[in-house]
Amino acid sequence: MFDGIVMFSGGLDSTIVAHHLKSMGLRIKLVHYVLPFYSGIGFTHKSVCKAAESLGLELEIIEEGVEFASMMKNPYFGFGKNANPCVDCRIRRLIHAKTIMQNCGASFIATGEVAGQRPMSQRITMMNSIEKRADVKGILLRPLSAKHFPPTIAEEKGIVDRENLFDLKGRSRAFQLEYSKKHNLVHVAPAGGCVLTIIDPSNRFHELAKYSPDFGINELKLIAYGRHFRISDKCKCVVARNNSENQILIKLLEPDNNYLEMADTPGPIGLIRGEYTESDLSQCASLLARYSKEKNADFANVELVVNETIIKTVKVKPASDETCETLRI
Numbered sequence: 001m002f003d004g005i006v007m008f009s010g011g012l013d014s015t016i017v018a019h020h021l022k023s024m025g026l027r028i029k030l031v032h033y034v035l036p037f038y039s040g041i042g043f044t045h046k047s048v049c050k051a052a053e054s055l056g057l058e059l060e061i062i063e064e065g066v067e068f069a070s071m072m073k074n075p076y077f078g079f080g081k082n083a084n085p086c087v088d089c090r091i092r093r094l095i096h097a098k099t100i101m102q103n104c105g106a107s108f109i110a111t112g113e114v115a116g117q118r119p120m121s122q123r124i125t126m127m128n129s130i131e132k133r134a135d136v137k138g139i140l141l142r143p144l145s146a147k148h149f150p151p152t153i154a155e156e157k158g159i160v161d162r163e164n165l166f167d168l169k170g171r172s173r174a175f176q177l178e179y180s181k182k183h184n185l186v187h188v189a190p191a192g193g194c195v196l197t198i199i200d201p202s203n204r205f206h207e208l209a210k211y212s213p214d215f216g217i218n219e220l221k222l223i224a225y226g227r228h229f230r231i232s233d234k235c236k237c238v239v240a241r242n243n244s245e246n247q248i249l250i251k252l253l254e255p256d257n258n259y260l261e262m263a264d265t266p267g268p269i270g271l272i273r274g275e276y277t278e279s280d281l282s283q284c285a286s287l288l289a290r291y292s293k294e295k296n297a298d299f300a301n302v303e304l305v306v307n308e309t310i311i312k313t314v315k316v317k318p319a320s321d322e323t324c325e326t327l328r329i
């Protein structure tokens, strides 16, 4: 049984909220949402677990997947500056969190939001709109900015003491930094937005939506990894940047996917997505060779692997930097 749940990124604001509500004697459960890019591929979310542990609070981790991919196809409120559908993302999470709240007998959902802190999703009018669309009016508590919003049901009922909540507004972090220092809080370093707010993955997302509007979850996940190259309207190649990306790309393989690997030396693997011709295959192989130890060789052997079986070896000249630049998404 809990009094409330806190949507917990592990960052400064939600850590302060969780700490403060706990110090008010409330029974709090933390809920952390994991974007689909990091779902199901073996990440342990160590820093978030550590932050929760240091607060001494129970943590539930929700890994987002296909529903997130569907939302990305047509977010109701559109995208922010890059490929970040922040408003829809928040609504989706709040709707989900409401179910968790109900299931654990709690009466409010608290967030680390501060009115006016972020340009799009934390303007007061937008915050009200999000609240309405997620149907969490009266149960959504923003302890850091509570005084700028009407009292929630939990405050009205005296479950949460409104007098003990804050009235922060705007972008300054001075209060939060002081609070954190005073209470020696452990939190995740501020990231300033998710991978969808970063220009390169965003470009890869918009390119994916253009060429494969019916993209699936694995194609969406891929935008966060590797070097992407557009080979033709129907074919794309993704080359891993390091060994850990090799492991991730393998996990994102689908049954009919082919991949390339160097035949004679360890190196990156490359996924081929979509339909390809023999000449597309050679192009992908030469891109892979360019990012291998054999990049300066006259020729390199690259293997095509399908369903874990090497079905062909292609001999190619590693691609030039100009070619890579031209094809890079």
Ligand code: SF4
Binding pocket: 035, 084, 085, 086, 087, 089, 090, 193, 194, 195, 196, 197
């Ligand atoms: S920054 Fe990313 S995770 Fe955060 S609300 Fe926006 S889309 Fe969602």
